[in-house]
Amino acid sequence: MTMTPEELQEAAKRHLWMHFSRLGAFRHKDVPVFVRGSGPRLYDAAGRAYLDGLASLFVVQAGHGRAELAEAGRRQAETLGYYPIWSAAHPAAVELAARLAALAPGGLERVFFTTGGSEAVESAWKLARAYFRQIGQPERTKVIARDLAYHGTTMGALAVTGLPAIKDQFEPLVPGARHVANTNRFRSGLPPDVVADDDRFAAACAGAVEAAIVEEGPETVAAVFLEPVQNTGGCFPPPPGYLARVRDVCDRYGVLLVSDEVICGFGRLGHWFGAARYGVVPDMITFAKGVTSGYAPLGGVICTDELAAPFLEGDASFAHGITFGGHPVSCAVALANLDLLESEGIVEHVAATEKAFAERLESLRALDVVGDVRGAGFFWALELVKDPDDPSARFTPEERTALVRGHVAPRLFEAGLVCRADDRVDPVVQLAPVLTCADAELDEIHDILGDVLGNLPSGR
Ligand SMILES: Cc1ncc(COP(=O)(O)O)c(C=O)c1O
Known part of the structure; x- marks a missing residue:
């Protein structure tokens, strides 16, 4: 780095567009x-x-400053700095896909890599649509997510997101996403005796998912997206039994369940994946963030064999890709990160x-x-x-x-x-x-x- 702290301040204020920031606030304070x-x-x-x-x-x-992760990235960059996984592969992506499949709950075997969480959510929605089209249910296009839930900022993922404060600026959004009650027990609009009872609260919240599917027309709904513990609004854990009930609802109406584990994966909840903590097997897991501990950007979708099956036959393909999805340096760093999480x-x-x-x-x-x-x-x-x-x-x-x-x-x-x-x-x-x-x-x-x-x- 060649700039002094003062030069960094001046250049940051003049040239850097910081994400989600009130840039005006930095007129009077340091970045x-x-x-x-x-x-x-x-x-x-x-x-x-x-x-x-x-x-x-x-x-x-x-944690920060882990030499093992830096070294894994350096070694990979020196060996093969880049090659896409478009109709090709490199060992780091292959090994990481196999490793993630082994860590994920049973049946989730196939990994589609992206560069981050928004693209993962975007890809999961697209995969849900493409899958239903492949199996002859093209009218299944909609998603159900929960109030306030953050699922990313690209236009598709933003439609899945349920936080008005970050959506309003960009209307009209991609149509087809609907939001239902989350599991905020502290400010639920439900009667206190329902909220106080695990079972009744879980039934009421899962019932809101079911009601939305029924109202939309089950044959038009592709997927339910939820985080095992919802971030926005302030860490809403699921009441006991809630996720199993949502799983049942999805099964009853032929709707896919996507567990968005961009935050909840890789140990954040004391399990490799949050869905496992709550005893539920989703159809897809979206991940990003902690998979590399942030030393290189990576995200992706882990899906079941059943979802991948229609794309394994004849000339079928999932017409979707991202240049840097599954970047070799990121995959090598992720493998080293999983090694650290395991060995320590x-x-x-x-x-x-x-x-x-x-x-x-x-x-x-x-x-x-x-x-x-x-x-x-x-x-x-x-x-x-x-x-x-x-x-x-x-x-x-x-x-x-x-x-x-x-x-x-x-x-x-x-x-x-x-x-x-x-x-x-x-x-x-x-x-x-x-x-x-x-x-x-x-x-x-x-x-x-x-x-x-x-x-x-x-x-x-
Ligand atoms: C649950 C969830 N999904 C998706 C995203 C979007 O991920 P990214 O910022 O990597 O695009 C986030 C980001 O915080 C998230 O918390």
Whole structure:
């Protein structure tokens, strides 16, 4: 790097279009510029350390600065820097496909690689449509997803996404996607006695999926997309039995179930895949992010033999491809990352440490501003409330922006914690630390959150 920290600031403000950013905000403040990472820590251009409590963006499972991953990428680039997997193959993509098929729940055997999560979701929807066309049900084109759920930003994936705040600018969207209730227990519109009962709540939420399929006309619905634990809105875990019920609904109406594991895969929930944690076998898994711990971009779809079958015969093909999908360097890095996750027992570490993490976060319920604590594995959210005595009272959009952008986010950052404070809906602080974090880092997360959230200005 040749620029000084001052030159980096100036050039970032002048030339870099930062994603999902209010660029105007950087007129009066610095752009955070991270120059290096090591284990669970990030270091900025001034040399200051931060604890990476979000695995950067739910990505860096194995931690920063892993020489093994850098070396795997270097070796592959030197051996074969690039060749596409368009009617051809290279060993890294072949080995990775076989390895992912072995890790995925039974029956998911075929892997279509992309460069990231949006393309994975896009590809899964296209595959669902192409599959039904191949088997003589061309009218099955629609998808059902859940309110607020984030499934990506490309036009197809954006239609699957259920978060109005990031869709409105781009209307009209791809038609054919419909959204139903998610599993937000804290702010469900259902009667309290239903919400309090696992079984009834699961039945009601799965019933919303069924009702939408029936209303749309089952013969027109191709797939249901859901995350095992929904990210947007703040880590909504499924109530016990919910995913099995949705699986049943899909089977009853001949609809495919897509488990979007762009966040929930590769140990985030203490399992290789989130669907496995909840005992469900989907028809497709979409993945990205943690498959390489972010050292190179990669995503993809793992699908069942049944879905691939119509494309194995005669002159059939899935008319879809992406130049850098299954890039050899990314696949080699992913293989090395899976080696690390396996040899260091990182997935098992999350499963074993989840309770300790949860207990630390749960203790923050004692703070007035913390209304709910929810999540699974190393994927948690604290929902911030306006009135501790009446959790149903909601912040106005202006109030939550003032709270989150004016106080919570900058103070957590100043205190040295990278996490997500989200004001797009009811305000939440999300934690998804690097998966190698141990007691000391979990204590640090707890202490910083306690200090910042316990000392917010009154009258918020
Ligand atoms: C569940 C889910 N699906 C899809 C995506 C889109 O992935 P990408 O940003 O790699 O395109 C994301 C990104 O955060 C995600 O969380």
